[in-house]
Amino acid sequence: MRFFSDNAAAAHPKVLEAIAAANPLDTAYDGDALSQRLDGAFSDLFETEVRALWVTTGTAANCLALAALCPPYGAIICHRDAHIEVDEAGAPGFFTAGAKLILLEGKGAKVSPDAVTAACDRIRKDVHQVQPAAISITNATEYGLVYRAAEVAALGEIARERGLAFHMDGARFANALATTGESPADVTWRAGVDALSFGFVKNGGLNAEALILFRTELFDEVAVRRKRAGHLLSKGRYLAAQILALLEGDLWLDNARAANAAAQTLAQSAPSRLVYPVEANEIFLQASADEAERLRGQGFDFYDWGPGEIRLVTSWDQQGQEIERLAGAITALDAA
Amino acid sequence: MRFFSDNAAAAHPKVLEAIAAANPLDTAYDGDALSQRLDGAFSDLFETEVRALWVTTGTAANCLALAALCPPYGAIICHRDAHIEVDEAGAPGFFTAGAKLILLEGKGAKVSPDAVTAACDRIRKDVHQVQPAAISITNATEYGLVYRAAEVAALGEIARERGLAFHMDGARFANALATTGESPADVTWRAGVDALSFGFVKNGGLNAEALILFRTELFDEVAVRRKRAGHLLSKGRYLAAQILALLEGDLWLDNARAANAAAQTLAQSAPSRLVYPVEANEIFLQASADEAERLRGQGFDFYDWGPGEIRLVTSWDQQGQEIERLAGAITALDAA
């Protein structure tokens, strides 16, 4: 059973239906009726005028945004464990033509205002050192922690003061909001965020993510960069259809709530083993190599995460029996 | 009725079925069983060992290949009307980190051995001038002309002599082979081609293209570049499923034959108006602005292509009545 990541979960049936329903449409790129509805749908969701572009990966969403927010000779401040640093094969360097990542420490991959300030202050203001141009945070973080709106706003305030752009990698944005119940607007543009990678693939989508631009004037540049990076699909309607299906009736939130609930069940099976509080759909547990082996022996698939730790990730389609079995197996470790 | 491009045609029902069938699979990236079958399937088709990667656009396939075949300080020789020059927003420059395109003239976007030789000979062999590193041709060409295996081999011979890599943009590779009946192997690696962008999206696919590497040692680099460009989808199985569905029972060839047949019907409706021989699924016709207007008035949608010319493109799903109506409307232009 898959607990190694939510990135391979099934697509939601409504997503598959929406794809099939989009088949008769025949306008290319993003000229079709579905793609044209995205700006409106996201503007409604975010309670302000936004521009939205579909892409097929979070890496594309992140790096197209960063390329528009940071010049080749600038730097992006992010956490040492950020996906853009650790798991995108250097894509930020590729899309920005060589911008630098400045890596912060911080528990649970969370970026603190103090860490940002200290990183900025360490840099001499001259042409010899790369000057920061943007901040990027991940919400929920790579360790499943969630930023509240006020926390984002504190970073947004620093960004504003220092003239830095502000990007949020929301590969698990839905899981974060499902936990806090805060509004999409409060956690993003009202808190100073300029661009959001809004993840759908891990949350019931098939292969569509959305890049949301709160600074709408960036749209033209990002649209060109999307094409130039080979990310303007000719049959974009199939991507728009997925996103609209997930937005419809807040299916995206329902899916995230289901994944989060499953995570809570697992968390409660081993409270003393938790490495981080479980705030979204990722659970990091202390577990010896032997214990990990025992779980694997029962058919559970997951990653080791450093020595003595394992990572479990739940997804929208994992509920009931499967979760109960894993929870039971974890509980049983203590008995052993 | 859509005749502006085959890039917005419907996905074939079998493709949709294959996507639905892939849903239960849950391995990420290209580790799933379907993705793992691609190398074998294409090796069978090409009668030699190849490596195959799915991507979502022809631009991505073309430019990932070119980045592996041409250093940043090299040049790619192609036709002035090549898609990589005209319609990819400068993607080759982005993926290669600044390589140059050397543009050739040639009727119908076809690259001739003489033109390649002359272009190479014009370049001084010193550090001041950008040295050619690769040739890229499009088959079928942007004007619907087809290279026979012998023609490709003549270019392949020059490539070999000059130490140039050789790439084929096969966005309409299926249409080319449907016309010539030649084998995939003869038109590619046996003729010296190193990498092929094998198009499926215009030919019944939904959003999957294949990049075929005949020089299999390039795979590792291309795989990294794919990830780095944000083109490694986490649920790659849905792309592999599409490609395998189209390979199954030569559906790709059937689709291309249908599109080509439709094109022949249109061509025969106006033989005296043809700007180029119709060898695939594109028809370029002489037509005045008035005549174009008249066709549009009857519901046909297509591009003007320079003054006094129009372009019609047929697709796998256009047959019977729709084509007959357009053929009739074209014939009627002469009567007017």
Place this chain on the structure above:
Amino acid sequence: MRFFSDNAAAAHPKVLEAIAAANPLDTAYDGDALSQRLDGAFSDLFETEVRALWVTTGTAANCLALAALCPPYGAIICHRDAHIEVDEAGAPGFFTAGAKLILLEGKGAKVSPDAVTAACDRIRKDVHQVQPAAISITNATEYGLVYRAAEVAALGEIARERGLAFHMDGARFANALATTGESPADVTWRAGVDALSFGFVKNGGLNAEALILFRTELFDEVAVRRKRAGHLLSKGRYLAAQILALLEGDLWLDNARAANAAAQTLAQSAPSRLVYPVEANEIFLQASADEAERLRGQGFDFYDWGPGEIRLVTSWDQQGQEIERLAGAITALDAA
């Protein structure tokens, strides 16, 4: 005797003196007193406030300017024979991170307003085609023709209307002005030029060129790009010293006048052989391979320039006897 280029001529004695005089200074980069004088010296020369940066090559000056004027996804319109296209090893692609050059035809490497307009009009305004962002012209051109202020202004007007930046490669700017007698201001910013590569190396300098920014707000970005490209020398004072020595008492104009006068002497030796009017210090002559051989046999060194043509370039330090001998040798060809 060197007539292959002015790029290897001696440095003027005053330049060597200035270098020696700069030796005791000991402030690094461009913080020294000489470097700090450049802005003022060029602001005086151009009758407006400019920012000036020393670099060591024309390629660096050109491409730093272009990188600031054209985004990676934009295009630079220039002549097919422009130095940036033909003789800089693709440096524009490197510095801009992949921008494209759009190449114009035109007699003597001269860019005409009509050619620029036609090139712009050919481009569809969509994300598929690379949009022009800048024009670059060379003055004097690669064939020794000179733009008058009015000609530059006509191009500047198009640039303004189309929202294009405007760069002038002035590797032989001195030679151009020495011919026309026009003011530096009239041929540049008053005609709409945003940035000028002001050449000194071919005109008595040792290894210093100047990049002049008429849009002074570009300075900070260009200064960072200069550092990032490895072009911020730690002992910049030796470059500033050269430039100031050449500006002093209009030595740069005197040098250019000397080179131009030498060119006129040669031109008059063979008026019927001239391929282009001689307006600066380059002379293109019709000469058979035999005739070229004969000249070489007498110790004259120069380039063949296509079949049946040769190029001669004069420099500030070539006067009197040497020029007379070559003029005589050319005249004698007719007698042969």
Place this chain on the structure above:
Amino acid sequence: MRFFSDNAAAAHPKVLEAIAAANPLDTAYDGDALSQRLDGAFSDLFETEVRALWVTTGTAANCLALAALCPPYGAIICHRDAHIEVDEAGAPGFFTAGAKLILLEGKGAKVSPDAVTAACDRIRKDVHQVQPAAISITNATEYGLVYRAAEVAALGEIARERGLAFHMDGARFANALATTGESPADVTWRAGVDALSFGFVKNGGLNAEALILFRTELFDEVAVRRKRAGHLLSKGRYLAAQILALLEGDLWLDNARAANAAAQTLAQSAPSRLVYPVEANEIFLQASADEAERLRGQGFDFYDWGPGEIRLVTSWDQQGQEIERLAGAITALDAA
């Protein structure tokens, strides 16, 4: 008095003489007799066949080498305080088209074999993480520490085992060798170094550095990259002349010995304040803000280096009285 860096010291009189002597030469780029002598001169010095290229800055030497040694999708392992990370404005990212720097800790900016091994081991061998391609060390380090040949060889061994290229930034290579007395060969290619940035500017040069390629097959690529980066000066003879003058009679070693001796004098004036052992020409001292102020009040110019530390750098032209005065002033601090 300048103690802030050796990068602004005077050029040695013999260097100025050599430049003047090169004036009559008139061959462009690196075709002149002096430039052509570099390969031989450095091959003699390094007791093996090498290729050598002049450039004007250490940043250019470093980054041209790194671009040839590391692909855009690779990483360069270096110290957190390495010049390429801290003081080159992101030039490695620019020259390599986006390669990443992996930063190591280590006292005095020294890279240890264990740190390299640990950094490599932390990286998963998949396409998601950037794989290391090269190691770069600085010798003498940014804190004036020196690698012995055996230390370099230990790193070279790891590089060999892991398939990593090995670059040495030798901005103060002369100072390092002047201290150890080891041979240039032992500290470089015999220890596994592939390319060396051999600094001359800080050591009596005017504006010439050398890039030494021990893997001679890299020459062609590096030569093209040099041109493409605007670093192929047309009058290269003036650079070659400087380098040859400094090689002549081991003037480069004499200069370095003089600077090192001055550093020792200063070090002995305050042994208890030394932050690092003084092994080359840089002295890091503990000094309060008050003490620093007191030194500045006596006319000494230097950098603060973090709280409570200052950096002094000596150069070839600083001897005798000037050094004695500063040494005295430092000693006097303790008395105060």
